Amino acid sequence: MRNKSAFIIIIILLIICVMFALTTGQYHIRLETLWKVVSLKLLGKTPGDGLATPSMVLWSVRMPRVLMAILAGAALSVGGVVFQGIMRNPLVSPSFLGVNHGAIFGASLSIIFFSKSAFSIESFAFFWAVAAVALVYIIGNRGVNTITTLVIAGVIVSTFFMAAGSFLKYVADPYEDLPAIVYWTMGGLNNILWVNVIRAFVIIGIGITVIYMFRWRLNLMAIGDEEAMSMGVNVNRARVMYMLFATMIVAAGSSSCGIIMWVDLIVAHISRMIVGSDHEVLIPFAAILGAAFLLFTDTIVRILPGGEIPISIITSFMGAPLLGYLLMKQNNEWKG
Amino acid sequence: MMQNDIILAVEHIDFRYREKKILDDLSFSVHSGDICGLLGPNGSGKTTLLKCINRILKNETGSIRINGRDIATLSRGEIAGLIAVVPQELNIMFPFTVLQMVLMGGNGRFGFSGIPGRKDYSDAIEVLEELSIDHFAERRYNQLSGGEKQMVLIARALFQRSEIMLLDEPSSHLDFKRQYTIMELIKKITADKNLTTIITLHDPNIAGRYCNRLIMLNDGCIVHQGLRDHVFQAESLGAIYDMRIKIENTDSGAEYVLPDYIQ
Numbered sequence: 001m002r003n004k005s006a007f008i009i010i011i012i013l014l015i016i017c018v019m020f021a022l023t024t025g026q027y028h029i030r031l032e033t034l035w036k037v038v039s040l041k042l043l044g045k046t047p048g049d050g051l052a053t054p055s056m057v058l059w060s061v062r063m064p065r066v067l068m069a070i071l072a073g074a075a076l077s078v079g080g081v082v083f084q085g086i087m088r089n090p091l092v093s094p095s096f097l098g099v100n101h102g103a104i105f106g107a108s109l110s111i112i113f114f115s116k117s118a119f120s121i122e123s124f125a126f127f128w129a130v131a132a133v134a135l136v137y138i139i140g141n142r143g144v145n146t147i148t149t150l151v152i153a154g155v156i157v158s159t160f161f162m163a164a165g166s167f168l169k170y171v172a173d174p175y176e177d178l179p180a181i182v183y184w185t186m187g188g189l190n191n192i193l194w195v196n197v198i199r200a201f202v203i204i205g206i207g208i209t210v211i212y213m214f215r216w217r218l219n220l221m222a223i224g225d226e227e228a229m230s231m232g233v234n235v236n237r238a239r240v241m242y243m244l245f246a247t248m249i250v251a252a253g254s255s256s257c258g259i260i261m262w263v264d265l266i267v268a269h270i271s272r273m274i275v276g277s278d279h280e281v282l283i284p285f286a287a288i289l290g291a292a293f294l295l296f297t298d299t300i301v302r303i304l305p306g307g308e309i310p311i312s313i314i315t316s317f318m319g320a321p322l323l324g325y326l327l328m329k330q331n332n333e334w335k336g
Numbered sequence: 337m338m339q340n341d342i343i344l345a346v347e348h349i350d351f352r353y354r355e356k357k358i359l360d361d362l363s364f365s366v367h368s369g370d371i372c373g374l375l376g377p378n379g380s381g382k383t384t385l386l387k388c389i390n391r392i393l394k395n396e397t398g399s400i401r402i403n404g405r406d407i408a409t410l411s412r413g414e415i416a417g418l419i420a421v422v423p424q425e426l427n428i429m430f431p432f433t434v435l436q437m438v439l440m441g442g443n444g445r446f447g448f449s450g451i452p453g454r455k456d457y458s459d460a461i462e463v464l465e466e467l468s469i470d471h472f473a474e475r476r477y478n479q480l481s482g483g484e485k486q487m488v489l490i491a492r493a494l495f496q497r498s499e500i501m502l503l504d505e506p507s508s509h510l511d512f513k514r515q516y517t518i519m520e521l522i523k524k525i526t527a528d529k530n531l532t533t534i535i536t537l538h539d540p541n542i543a544g545r546y547c548n549r550l551i552m553l554n555d556g557c558i559v560h561q562g563l564r565d566h567v568f569q570a571e572s573l574g575a576i577y578d579m580r581i582k583i584e585n586t587d588s589g590a591e592y593v594l595p596d597y598i599q
Contacts (some may be wrong), residue, residue, distance in 0.1 A: 223437075232443050
């Protein structure tokens with residue numbers, strides 16, 4: 001019952017965030033205009049003269065950006081929940097396993113040596129993010145009870161990619177390449193086009209669907225390897241499956257939007273506090289809350305006076321103190 | 337009394353951790369309906385043996401058969417259908433509720449994606465009712481006392497509906513009275529549910545009182561094994577614990593193990 005009302009509240013919250021995001025910005029669109037433009041589009045009619053500009057702003061700029069924020073927010077949060085579950089640690093996030101530093105390395109490679117086109121950066125970032133986690137798995141996997149070695153391998157691989165990324169920044173052209181790299185690492189949804197949305201939708205859609213299908217078994221993974229095995233789970237196969245799809249969705253989010261810090265960790269954590277640890281409800285809840293959270297922060301970033309700033313600055317400013325506060329309040333809960 | 341069929345047959349198994357031999361050529365069998373106690377000092381290989389039976393650890397040589405099927409040829413799901421485990425003490429990181437913990441035992445029956453249905457929820461509550469702990473179905477497992485946690489883990493094992501139940505020192509964290517109440521419960525469910533129970537124990541008094549079959553280990557080898565009445569003797573217990581032991585009878589006929597002289 002409590003969970004049901006929590007779901008209703010965040011769904012309403014998400015709808016409000018969507019309407020807020022679609023109407024607010026440098027070009028203000030009134031709610032009734034939004035309604036008209038959307039209904040005309042749904043009916044397949046061309047908007048008249050008065051609606052041409054709002055229609056263009058909505059369909060070419062805001063809609064893809066809003067959808068991308070929803071997709072990336074859901075992907076990062078679900079990724080966070082999955083990694084916390086299989087690592088059995090509520091303070092773990094995908095970045096612990098090298099996703100972010102792998103993505104930064106890939107994006108830098110593309111910017112310096114290949115192309116600054118969004119497609120190229122996105123593909124390189126995605127590939128290297130997945131490669132980093134694969135490397136972590138190869139180095140750290142010890143079969144049963146492998147959590148500690150995986151986390152250590154995550155630190156090793158992250159450090160390596162961080163060093164490689166720093167080296168690339170050092171050799172990068174300081175006038176053209178370096179700002180592009182730095183800007184990309186701070187994250188942002190300002191260059192999102194429909195094509196990005198479609199690509200991300202396919203990858204994130206598949207990833208979240210698979211994770212959602214096997215959501216309940218994550219409960220067993222979160223209890224312990226030997227426990228899960230005793231209850232019939234093929235732990236190694238399950239871990240590879242969850243890691244693969246969680247990495248895929250997080251990498252798809254990061255490669256389209258750059259590095260967005262804290263969303264994974266903070267949303268997973270708050271979701272646990274509200275709906276508990278059962279992944280049956282935790283996965284969909286975190287997906288919706290993450291979508292609303294990222295969409296809200298992205299809209300704030302857009303409308304701040306003085307022009308748009310990278311989104312990671314806001315998510316970190318909001319996320320770090322919030323998590324610190326929760327940790328102090330939740331001290332007893334995690335003692336176990 | 338006629339002996340039941342052999343349900344578990346262990347033949348010549350070895351287990352080595354790096355260079356050290358932990359289990360050395362163990363052979364024994366357990367009959368259907370037994371409460372089989374594994375006795376032995378710390379480090380004698382009791383827990384390792386339990387893990388081999390459940391195939392968490394893989395024995396290097398020999399075979400472990402359940403109802404004639406070699407467990408090395410079975411999948412994890414098939415093994416879970418035959419064996420349920422009650423671990424010694426389970427602390428978890430996430431605050432799952434008691435009902436969620438019990439439901440996890442049914443994983444093997446939940447189909448491809450492993451999601452419990454409405455009926456599974458009511459079945460799990462039924463198991464909690466049987467053990468008279470349904471009043472804390474919605475409480476968080478982490479917030480329970482040691483004895484209550486143990487009950488939940490037994491409920492989970494029952495919900496798994498396997499023929500064999502393995503328990504690793506179920507009484508070691510419990511107070512004096514609860515050590516006996518938990519053993520009474522284990523005895524009752526073993527009989528009521530037609531289970532076979534294999535249980536590692538530290539206290540020979542509990543083993544002598546509740547087990548009908550005993551396997552005594554020392555340093556990875558079986559020193560004595562057989563029906564309780566044949567092997568529950570001062571000399572055999574003394575041999576595994578390396579101390580002098582005497583067994584005294586009370587007026588009611590119960591036997592009590594007492595340390596006679598500790599070296």
